[in-house]
Amino acid sequence: MKFTVAVALSPLDQLGELASTAEECGYSAIALPDSLFFSAEVSAKYPYTPDGSRFWDADTPWVDPFVAAAWMGAVTRSIRFYTQVLKLNPRNPVLLARQIGSVAALTGNRFGLGIGLGWSPEESRWCGGQFDHRGARADEAVEVVRLILGGGMVEYHGTFYDFDKLQMSPAPTEPVPVYVGGHTEAALRRAARTGDGWTSAMITFADLRDVIDQLGKLRAEYDRTGPFEVQAVCVDRFGVEGYRQQADLGVTDAIVVPWVFYGVGLDGPLEAKKDGMKRFADEIMGKL
Numbered sequence: 001m002k003f004t005v006a007v008a009l010s011p012l013d014q015l016g017e018l019a020s021t022a023e024e025c026g027y028s029a030i031a032l033p034d035s036l037f038f039s040a041e042v043s044a045k046y047p048y049t050p051d052g053s054r055f056w057d058a059d060t061p062w063v064d065p066f067v068a069a070a071w072m073g074a075v076t077r078s079i080r081f082y083t084q085v086l087k088l089n090p091r092n093p094v095l096l097a098r099q100i101g102s103v104a105a106l107t108g109n110r111f112g113l114g115i116g117l118g119w120s121p122e123e124s125r126w127c128g129g130q131f132d133h134r135g136a137r138a139d140e141a142v143e144v145v146r147l148i149l150g151g152g153m154v155e156y157h158g159t160f161y162d163f164d165k166l167q168m169s170p171a172p173t174e175p176v177p178v179y180v181g182g183h184t185e186a187a188l189r190r191a192a193r194t195g196d197g198w199t200s201a202m203i204t205f206a207d208l209r210d211v212i213d214q215l216g217k218l219r220a221e222y223d224r225t226g227p228f229e230v231q232a233v234c235v236d237r238f239g240v241e242g243y244r245q246q247a248d249l250g251v252t253d254a255i256v257v258p259w260v261f262y263g264v265g266l267d268g269p270l271e272a273k274k275d276g277m278k279r280f281a282d283e284i285m286g287k288l
Helices: 012-025 065-073 093-107 121-126 134-149 185-194 205-221 239-249 258-262 270-283
Strands: 002-006 029-032 080-083 111-116 154-157 162-166 178-181 197-203 229-234 253-256
Touching: 012 029, 012 065, 012 270, 029 065, 065 080, 065 093, 093 111, 093 134, 111 134, 134 154, 134 178, 134 185, 178 185, 185 197, 185 205, 197 205, 197 253, 205 229, 205 239, 229 239, 258 270
Parallel strands: 002 029, 002 253, 029 080, 080 111, 111 178, 178 197, 197 229, 229 253
Antiparallel strands: 154 162
């Protein structure tokens, strides 16, 4: 099992040292959050809290995940980065392909694209996108991104996106993996049908078991074989035994915030976070 460090809500001036420390300690990747802005009012509920409220506020620090990956990639050599998850619906996939290709080139193919549809109508509409038919739009967007990143002169003529021949250079020298987020049946079908993996929001072990079982059945239905990542943020299985149970279930990548296990908050001091990463690596990762 691999371990990924989630850096959501950390002060931005900590990101470089968090990445280099994670690399030194043997973590596999950094999970990068995505939030475009905080609107005073939202017309939809946030889907991953019991009451639908947002767990951050207008002053919570966010940074564009592509900028963050490039910044952290410059101070590391081997650790990977992936979005967890990038909101597809507000973004034009042609422009998105340019960003992904740039980060892949600058980091030496150390970037993966974790995607979601986006839950906020305001984020989509105020960025020039549409909120309707989000699933179908996402399917086309992934096709567009993969087509362009495959290199060469390409064109696309779909229902939502349409362009004549173009080429972006340099193309990544390795495929950029796509990890599909979401807990709904439609999201799991999308992950099984088109994804290189599935990535979770906060989830219980029991629900995680059900999801992994369903993903297996759906991948068989779509005749999908080969490697498939399961990235989990499991909220009720911890410690050496807990992560063993996750691995036995089929989790390939546990997404963790190591310092919180030692009483350090998300906005806690850098040195305490670095100490937490080292302790978690010694006490948990080193015994698996």
